[in-house]
Amino acid sequence: MACQNNLVVKQIIDLYDQISKLECLKPSKNVDTLFGQLVSTCLPTDTNIDVTKMSDEVKDMRSNLIKLCGEAEGYLEQHFSTILGSLPGDQNPLDHLNIFPYYNNYLKLGKLEFDLLSQHSSHVPNKIAFVGSGPMPLTSIVLAKFHLPNTTFHNFDIDAHANILASSLVSRDPDLSKRMIFHTTDVLNATEGLDQYDVVFLAALVGMDKEAKVKAIEHLEKHMAPGATLMLRSAHALRAFLYPIVDSTDLKGFQLLTIYHPTDDVVNSVVIARKLGGSTTTGVNGTRGCMFMPCNCSKVHAIMNNRCKKMMIEEFSAIE
Numbered sequence: 255m256a257c258q259n260n261l262v263v264k265q266i267i268d269l270y271d272q273i274s275k276l277e278c279l280k281p282s283k284n285v286d287t288l289f290g291q292l293v294s295t296c297l298p299t300d301t302n303i304d305v306t307k308m309s310d311e312v313k314d315m316r317s318n319l320i321k322l323c324g325e326a327e328g329y330l331e332q333h334f335s336t337i338l339g340s341l342p343g344d345q346n347p348l349d350h351l352n353i354f355p356y357y358n359n360y361l362k363l364g365k366l367e368f369d370l371l372s373q374h375s376s377h378v379p380n381k382i383a384f385v386g387s388g389p390m391p392l393t394s395i396v397l398a399k400f401h402l403p404n405t406t407f408h409n410f411d412i413d414a415h416a417n418i419l420a421s422s423l424v425s426r427d428p429d430l431s432k433r434m435i436f437h438t439t440d441v442l443n444a445t446e447g448l449d450q451y452d453v454v455f456l457a458a459l460v461g462m463d464k465e466a467k468v469k470a471i472e473h474l475e476k477h478m479a480p481g482a483t484l485m486l487r488s489a490h491a492l493r494a495f496l497y498p499i500v501d502s503t504d505l506k507g508f509q510l511l512t513i514y515h516p517t518d519d520v521v522n523s524v525v526i527a528r529k530l531g532g533s534t535t536t537g538v539n540g541t542r543g544c545m546f547m548p549c550n551c552s553k554v555h556a557i558m559n560n561r562c563k564k565m566m567i568e569e570f571s572a573i574e
């Protein structure tokens with residue numbers, strides 16, 4: 255297994271060397287090919303690779319690679335959002351989202367995050383904040399269109415242009431144009447109002463290294479309502495070469511509820527936590543949520559059914 259691990263890490267390093275030499279990370283045949291190869295190289299989860307135990311040289315490469323991936327993802331979203339927003343006036347861009355290469359991944363991730371969220375609260379969230387929504391706010395769109403038809407989504411992005419593109423994406427949709435609101439701000443400057451949300455999502459690309467990620471989480475902990483749910487994106491095994499890892503030690507002030515590691519082509523792991531201080535039976539504004547029965551150990555359940563036959567899900571106790 256060790257030599258196999260070394261081989262795959264060497265492949266990732268080779269791809270990093272090619273990507274880091276690219277003049278520009280905007281979508282092109284070469285850029286798409288290299289990132290496509292990188293994602294498929296990092297997808298396998300049947301390895302015991304732990305990026306945190308690699309050499310300093312590999313760790314440095316990983317942190318640079320994560321930043322390059324984030325930059326390329328932003329350009330990819332900008333590219334397709336611009337195309338969709340420039341469709342003829344009688345076309346609804348939301349009817350053509352499948353031109354985005356990773357649209358199916360977001361459909362699956364959105365369904366899985368909705369399922370996991372539903373397991374930890376018995377009330378439908380009225381207001382959700384998505385921090386780091388981007389030019390293609392697909393998580394908010396997928397949840398709003400297919401899972402939460404009465405919920406309002408407040409999308410926060412530091413980049414005004416991303417919000418201009420994102421707003422024009424939903425502006426022609428009679429439903430989502432009313433339920434998708436955009437705020438241009440660095441999450442670290444968003445203070446009032448964060449306590450109005452039943453659920454706050456933090457995008458994988460907000461906080462590209464451990465220090466920045468923890469800073470964003472600490473800020474949210476300070477301003478979210480007690481009992482509100484925090485949904486984070488993390489990464490597991492080789493996928494941690496693409497995205498930052500969020501683990502339990504990063505979540506001070508929260509009760510860690512679930513860590514979910516997909517083993518299909520949904521790249522991100524999902525982490526769900528609840529801000530301490532609220533009753534575990536009520537959410538924001540006193541709405542009732544189900545009691546998550548604490549136990550004194552973490553349990554690992556493999557859910558054996560068609561949709562998620564190989565998935566791993568970890569439930570955690572309230573810290574005794």
Ligand SMILES: C[S@@+](CC[C@H](N)C(=O)[O-])C[C@H]1O[C@@H](n2cnc3c(N)ncnc32)[C@H](O)[C@@H]1O
Nearest residue numbers: 386387388390391392393411412413440441459
């Ligand atoms: C490219 S998007 C990816 C999210 C994806 N569209 C989704 O729906 O899951 C990530 C966005 O995070 C934004 N971002 C990064 N740091 C941020 C911060 N500190 N505050 C707010 N937004 C931030 C970037 O501008 C970028 O548009």
